[in-house]
Amino acid sequence: MRIAHVSDSHLTNPEGVATSVGTTVALLRAAGHQVVLHCPGPLSRRRRRAGEVPSVAVPTRPYRLAPPRPPAAPVDVVHVHTTGPLGVAGLRWAAARGVPTVLTWHTDLIAYAAHYPEVPIGAAYAGLRLGLPWRVRDLWALARPGPGRQARLAALGECLLAHTSVLVAPSAKTAAMMAPMAGRTPIVVLPTPIAAPDADADDRRRLRARLGIAPDVPVLLAVGRATAEKNPELLLAAFAQVRRELPAARLVLLGARRHRLAVRRAARRLGVADALHLLRPVPRHEVGAHYRAADVLAFASATDTQGLVLGEAEAYGLPVAMVDAALAERPGTGTTRPIAEPTAAAFGALLTRLLTERDLRATVIHDGREAVTAWSGSRYLAELTALYATLPPVTAADATTAAPPGPAPAGGAIPGARRGDGATRPARTSP
Structure with a gap:
């Protein structure tokens, strides 16, 4: 054809x-x-x-x-x-x-x-x-x-x-x-x-070492722009809630090209600037290392039409927390991703649970991988x-x-x- x-x-x-x-x-x-x-x-x-x-x-x-x-x-x-x-x-x-x-x-x-x-x-x-x-x-x-x-x-x-x-x-x-x-x-x-990820278990260790993050520190990851339609203010406010329960937690925001100063100001106002890693976009082949280095993907946007990063994170075995209920259903299996109300308290509570509750993490990771496999390229x-x-x-x-x-x-x-x-x-x- x-x-x-x-x-x-x-x-x-x-x-x-x-x-x-x-x-x-x-x-x-x-x-x-x-x-x-x-x-x-x-x-x-x-x-x-x-x-x-x-x-x-x-x-x-x-x-x-x-x-x-x-x-x-x-x-x-x-x-x-x-x-x-x-x-x-x-x-x-x-x-x-x-x-x-x-x-x-x-x-x-x-x-x-x-x-x-x-x-x-x-x-x-x-x-x-x-x-x-x-x-x-x-x-x-x-x-x-x-x-x-x-x-x-x-x-x-x-x-x-x-x-x-x-x-x-x-x-x-x-x-x-x-x-x-x-x-x-x-x-x-x-x-x-979503394509199956390349296997490289050392990505987690290497990237954390480069960012100065200890192996046992809980890490939230957000991937994408830091512009207003992606709701970075909610992300940072929810992270502040997480830090009340997990003071050592870190947030890696990958892909911030514009509005970096505004994000840093918001982080200082919320008291999380010392735990924020604000990274510029990287080539596609380097994004996977950031998924491997994290523990939860935090998705605060409500304007995406699919949210490819959701499936990418799940392919790497990363549980996803989000606030857009309209995107909750995973392609392939009909299972749904964990959803919180779009408030700092509710989103922060969900992120904390995914970082700390072993059984919940295991279920979310399993369902995510199953969906990625089911909705294959073929x-x-x-x-x-x-x-x-x-x-x-x-x-x-x-x-x-x-x-x-x-x-x-x-x-x-x-x-x-x-x-x-x-x-x-x-x-x-x-x-």
Whole structure:
């Protein structure tokens, strides 16, 4: 099968979209499919690989910006992962040629729009390119927080799905979030699988020695950005609660590139600055050592669409504590992860229990490993290729745009709304 994957996130970017795209492309290629990945690449033609588009780095961001260059060769399926210039070009190109199109929804645009000005800017660009009849007042509404922005982002979601044969949601949470705007577009839940970790028992000893942490000291690990949408304030406040019971405990926050000063200030205010290890992002092959060196993964975010770090931690035998009940169910087995209310007291109490209660730790670790094994790369690949094989084409006539945006829909039926009422209407749901 000839498949074009399109992503505005380059593969070296240390974030979930790049990880998911890289995993999917590698599995398809290993199975013998002809896959071209269209994504930002170096400016120099000599350094670019097939499918990469020349791009420039975005100041203060780990992104690269590429022009809207669509696939050039005939393909059987276009699989789009982002809604930036490259993703929108891929959707328009596929619709004009009647090529079946898959869109994976990796990002909660409503939640991220409150923290990243590039999200409303990108939404305005995507809407205009896809034919939404936006006027100056609509663009102005996108630039300002509130119901007006939410209504425009909802309209954009409807428009994007109108250009799509099937929407892939990486979790049931994301499927429910997108159901109000799906229209006739089916939604399939298909989480990204987690690869089995390399065995190196010395990682724990070496990394702890490098960080100056004794072998018997309890260590919490958080992996990801330290920006507001990841809720570092709750993480630090819960850690302060843990320290009341376990004064020697340490917190390793891996992946903090921005807002480091704000995190340190919060840590000082909460009295945990001396026990915080604030680390910048590391290459993918070095992340596993940090999982091995820790005792519990602390996941304070409520804005993730899948939370790949949850499965990664479980693959390394690390119990997970989290506050997002919508992501509690593990792919593969249907077991659930330990959940706390999003308060410092409740989250801190759960973290403390996972650090100290042997039987609870053993159960959580076992269930996590079972789920990682059950939702394997081969199972994911079989589901994905079966989905590709049954896709109907999307023609230019079918890809009609959504109605002009009006007031926010009643009942909060917008991207980012927390719904668990079974509104999703998947053609096939896995696992």
